[in-house]
Amino acid sequence: MISSSGKKGNCEICGAKDVYTYDTERDNYLTEYLDELLDVYTCKERLPYGYPEKLLSNLGKELIERWSLFNIPEESVRELIINICKEKYDLESKLFTEPVGILELYDKDYLEKNCILKTYQWEDFKYTITNVNRFHSSHINTEVLSKLFSNMYLEYKKGTILYRARISDENGYESKDMGAPPPRLTSAGRANSEGICCLYLSDNINTTIHEIRARDLDYISIGSFELKKNIKVVDLGSLESFSPFSTEYALTWVAVNIEHLKKIGREIAKPLRRQDSILDYLPTQYISDFVKHLGYDGIKYKSTLSSDGNNFAIFSEKNFKCNKVEVYHIKELEYHKKKVK
Template identity: 30%
Template sequence: MYCCENCFKDRFLINKIRNNNIIDSCDYCYEDGVKVIKVDDLADVFAIFIPYYEKLEHGEHFIHEVHDPVDIGEFLYDLIQHEWMIFSAGIEGQTAKSLLTDIMLSLNSEYSEADLYVKAAEAVYFESTLEVWDNFSEELKHGNRFFPSKGYIAENIVNILKENNHIIPQSAIFYRGRIGKHIIDNMGAPPNEIASPGRANPRGISYLYASPQRKTCVAELRPYKSAVITLVEMTAKRQLKFVSLNTGRALISPFQFNGNLLEATETLSLYQKLVFELSKPVSPDNSEIDYLPTQYLSELIKNEGFDGFMFKSSLGPGDNYVIFNEKNVDLNSVEFCKIDEIQYTVHQSF
């Protein structure tokens, strides 16, 4: 039995099937002339789910006289698809269930798609996202600043980063702003000697913060009404290799984490929290030490040879760029703007 690249949404599986380099007909979506793979050849990959989900058993997970099994367990397909979005919309439903059944039968001849499953106890009682974040940030601040005790976290985050690269083309235009009037020579990144710590950079290491949208660039400055600001237009001297931190969980594959789904889930929770913290407006109450976790992520990106990264702005309508080396951009021209109006939205805090 063959399945094809169109059967899956997961990018790891799509690439695996493309690299298999066999063109034939798919036995599930019935496409002809597509890249395919034998279902049996996916068994080892899907084995990652075996310790993560376990079959619902009377006496262990429920009592027949007390519980209705359907109130406690779910079909394995529903658990996997809800959490990881493996299968494409084109076959989602019974066809995808049949494909999963055939894969799992390659691993276990007694598997039945009618069986109910639950997350394994170890997965259920694993650290929450908040606990993962608190423990990680506390260790960086007051324990192991450069080498966290859970070494797999860095390795797994790097795997996520490599799957989410984004190319900024040569001559792409973006902007940087400063409050007040400044000459163009003062609109680049600050010298290392006076670089204060920020979300991405530690003290003494200067990065260039920019945005491809004027409005976002202005919003990130948080100017006051009637403030004069200077905007510099910049262009990329060459093609820049970025990491896009704007990807959702559906674009991250469970199969890229070297076989341990518990560690993958922990890393993914931490990664999403790091991206959220990066996007938050910088608070004047933040101390230098509060930036350490997001600086750690920034340094991982830099160490992997990327030129910078992009993430959603929480203040403006677009993205923020962090460029590690300002020599990769040209400063073209400056313009002066005056802030005429500022709008605030207020809600009651409980």
């Protein structure tokens, strides 16, 4: 919205030069959106007695962490919001300057009906599905989850090309050997349980190479898979960037669910490390299996190993045909490191 206005200048908040800017003295097109978002919050003195301290925060922190709207210091966010929402500040300044909370996060009845995990946290769900009840969970509000998925699926048309890679020798594999392994050889993955076939594909060749963790001097067979009919795929990769300004859901609903949405998005994309247990995939297998139960053809999720790639877990490989296989030789690998201690 700001860039489409075409106004450039210097930012008084972050100091950036010659960038698209929003003039809080003259512009007002952001006010309505932010006012509506701030209506989700209640200042501390108006919250009910007993409202947990751990659910309190300040407005700047909320807009940075819960909503991912800014990447500047909290004090700068507060200054910015006060200038954009002047009238609201004049009416209720404590909302901007004192701790705030979301009233519905303390409303058990509201959470039971409207929250994906009811009154629980993602960690509670992970523990029970791993250690208590493997196939059923009272922690998940399937009605809410079903409605969510019905509004975030993508339709892929017949003829779409996706890719799958396998480490091979220099002769490569034939097309018939590039599909999902048979049930007896199917190991557990992020979207399938052991013994349940699932065709994992990517939307570009580089992503497939990263996903199979190819090593220096490996030969790799990469199959091009053509979609044989239109399919519907639930886009779980969009959960991490769920926007309050591009959704048909009430902002209060988004507010109580957004942390859960981010967790599901991160978990579904998280690669299994060598030291991890396959039990770590159980929560995302549950989510994926529910998507399959609803009649969708697969899920889409972001690759954490390739920044510009997306992966797909297709529930039935019969929807795709491997048209050709090309063999690649990995000449060298480039490692990137980050000091953690």
